Amino acid sequence: MFQRFIKNRYGYTRWDGSQRIDGLDADDILKALSDDYMENGNLQQALRRLMQDGVRNEDGRQAMGLREIMERLRQNRSEQLNRYNMASGVMDDLREKLEAIKQLEREGIQRRLDAQNGEPQPGQQGQPQPGGENQQPSGQQPSARSGSESPSAESQQGQEGTSGQEGAGGDQLSPEQMRKMLEMIAKRKQEYLEGLPQDIPGQIKQLSEYDFMDDQAREQFQELLASLQQQMMQQYFQGMQQSLQNMTQEDVANLREMIRDLNKMLQERQQGLEPDFDSFMQKHGHYFPGVNSLDDLIEQMQMQQAAMQGIMDNLSPEQRQELQQLMDQLMGDDRIRVDMLELAQNLEAVAPMEQVRTRFPFRGNETLPLNEAMRMMGRLQQMEGLQDQLQEARRLDELGAIDSDKVKELLGDDEYQSIEQLKELMKTLEEAGYIEKKGNRWELTARGIRKIGQKALQDIFNKLKRDGFGRHVSPFRGVGGERTDESKTYQFGDPFLLDLQKTLMNSINRKGAGTPLALQQDDFEVYRTEFMTQSSTVLMIDMSLSMVYNGCQQAAKKVSVALESLIRSQFPRDNLYIVGFSFVAREYKSNELMELSRYDNDRGTNMAHGLMLARQLLARHRGVNKQIIMITDGGPTVWYEERYGGWQFAFPSPYAEQQTLLEVQRCTRDGITINTFMLYDDDWMVAFVNQMAEINRGRTFYADKDNLGEYLLVDYLNSKKKFVS
Structure with a gap:
């Protein structure tokens, strides 16, 4: 009943990259x-x-x-x-497994001989352990463990003699006769093992006809045979869960029927018909798990076949021939082999293998069994396909x-x-x-543009917050501004924003506690207010090629975007114009500002035209606070020459300087303040901007391009707000 009063407790840790948070916003x-x-x-x-x-x-x-x-x-x-080493790894793995099986058989034969001679081996099945209670005396006839372990098993190899048979006179074989017969059989089996062919298909074929004396060797060989048959069939049918040798006659018949139906479907696809895929999956779907369409089935079979083909292609010609012979040999049923050849042809017709990469530059030493090699080849081919998808997405943005x-x-x-x-x-x-x-292109909305401007503003003010470099308090006051938390004694003409608490306390401090309070004029305190000025500003951005070469263009653009965002959000009554100047000057609208790039820059620094255009824009407004903020990295290099019919370019140019200073005088006469931010400071430029400052009484800042926003925006805000005293 008290659980509703128990608050949930949460733990917080620093983000280390391992925690999961859904997506990026x-x-x-x-x-x-x-x-x-x-x-x-x-x-x-x-x-x-x-x-x-x-x-x-x-x-x-x-x-x-x-x-x-x-x-x-x-x-x-x-x-x-x-x-991995695919060139010989698969065949080496098969060879090692066959050698291990043959070695087990040799050891089993030797154990039988030792047991017959009265030397029981530790751990031998059916044989007494040394020192055990059931240890048989030396020379006692061993009990038969299985038909394969008795001499009669040798009859399958053309051998003669049996264990437990009676002699010519009807008497049972003596231990000595049994030992000699077992030695003869063991010798012939060892000779048979030694005489096996060198090639793997030949060894498997003859071992399939061989009667093992060792149970473990026989089991491992049967497992190897079954595994190879299953892997061979899985290159087409991923759902094969058993080998051909473990199938009943009914299973084999069902398999043949499935292959024939599959061939029929592929042939219909080649002819442009639409096969009855659903009926096929109802009958044979267990061979193809996870397949939902004929295209999926074809892709799955192609990838499985490509994995086997990839193994083949990475083998030497001799190894490739050896593995192919092994696969043909393992097929067993000639009718299935014919159907499978037809299936391979039909699959190649609808999904050519040349579209799938099968050769890879393996450089390692580690070997892989055939089933793992097929999985590895399939994985590499899938990586190739995924890489193609990623590259296509990079090119087409898909x-x-x-x-x-x-x-x-x-x-x-x-x-x-x-x-x-x-x-x-x-x-x-x-x-x-x-x-x-819009059409095939994505464009920023007005909201997106504002958001980028806010981000630029945040980037610029990050350093200000760290350094504590803020606005200066001014002794001037105004009327009708925003209320502050400070108060002052009321004077005639002040807005009557009464600070009631301090007013009452002034009366108590003057006369002491008691009621009623008798207020006098000096007791009244009112809140201070801010004096908010309205300003019209032209931001002049140097768009000469040198701004790009000196790495200043992006900084200037970021500041322009940030200033526009600042004015729109905090000073909505202000007027802001943006003028770009290079060989000529032109006005840019706010939506054009975001689209500016280095390709908009041109040769020349036409300050005279820029100042002329800025002065004309500011003349539209009656306010007393007019300013031009000019960001540049060089002095003027373009002037107007009437006899040549237009603007001329030269560096350096006294004519360009004269026309620029003339425009500075006109701006000064119209009450326009020019603040210049220089991003480069050679002697000629410093001397020229100092002349501008002397004429206009504006300020010049020699700023690094990385700190441009700090100086510019602080200056703008300081000229905006003054506190009431």
Whole structure:
């Protein structure tokens, strides 16, 4: 009953990259692409590079980009190729297993001989252990363990003599006769093992006709035979769960019927018909798990066959022939072999093998059994297919074509999550209202542009917050501004924003406690207010080629976007114009500002035209606070020459300087303040901007491009707000 009073307790830890948080939000994505977009002014390129490089937010959460995922895929594939030896590994593994089986048989034969001679071996089945209670006396006839262990088993190899048979006179064989017969049989079996062919198919064929004396050797050989038959059939039918030798006659008949029906379907597909796939799966679906369509079935069979073909192609010609003979030999049933050849031809007709890579540069030493080798080849081929998907997505921006489940299977959960987040990237931005599609192109919405401006503003003010470099308090006051938390003694004409608490306390401090309170004029205190000025500003941005060469263009653009965002959000009554100047000057609208890129820059620094255009724009407003904020890295190099019919360019140019200073005088006469931010400080430029400052009484800042935003925006805000005293 008290549980509702118990508050949940939560634990918090620092983000270390291992915790799971669902996805990245739209703000994370927009922040990640904003710098790229502001530098180049191309949203499509910024989105494309974002998909290549991925997204990392301030909390450390990350969505890997296509480039990193492809690199991880290449590393994974390279690790496999450097580890395994496919050229001879499969055949070496089979040879080692056969040698182990033959060695077990030799040891079993020797144990039988030792037991017959009265030397029981430890751990031998059916034989007494040394020192045990049931130990048989030396020379006693061993009991028969199985038909294969008795001399009569040798009759299958053309041998004579049996164990337990009576002699010519009807008497049972003596222990001595039994020993000699067993030695003769053992000798012939050992000679048979020594005389086995060198090739693997020949060894398996003759061992299939051989009667083993050792149970363990016989079991291992039967397991190897069954495994090879199952793997051979699984190159087409993934659902094969048993070998041919373990099938009943009914199972074999069902298998043959399935192959014939499958051939019929593939032939109908070649003829352009639509096969009855559903009926086929109702009868034979257990051979093809996870298949939902004929195309899926064909793809599954192609990949399985390609894995075996890949093993073949990575073997030497002699090894390839040896493995092919083994496969033909293991098929057993000639009718199934014919049907399988027809199946291979039909599959090649509908899904050519040349579309699948089968040769890989294996460089390692580790061997693999045939079943593991097939899985490895299938995995490498899937990696090839996934790499093609990733490359296609990079070229065409079609992330939907990437098989996310295959990414998870081949690489892991982190890569899968990243692909899923990249696939949702455009949808996330669109649902947040940051982008919209117009035709075949994505474009930023007004909301998206404002968000990028806020991000630029935040970047610029991050250093200010750390340094504590803020606004200065002014002794001037105004009327009708925002109320502050400070109060003052009321004076005639002040807004009557009464601070009731301090007013009453003033009366108590003057007369002491008691009621009623008698208020006098000096007791009244009112809240201070802020004096808010209205300003008209032209931001002049140097768009000469030197701004690009000196790496200043992006910083200037970021500051312009941030200033516009600041004015729109905090000073909505202000007027802001943006003028770009290079060989000529022109006005840029706010929506054009975001699209500016290095390709908009031109030769020349036409300050005179820029100042002329700025002065004309500011003349539209009656306010007393008019200013031009000019960001440049060089002096004027363009002037107007009427006799030559237009603007002329030279560096340096006294004519350009004269016309620029003339425009500075005109701005000064109109009450326009010019604040200049210089991003480069050679002697000629310093001397010129000092002349501008002397004429206009404006300020000049020699700022580093990395600190430009700090100086510019602090100066703008300081000229905006003054506290009431």
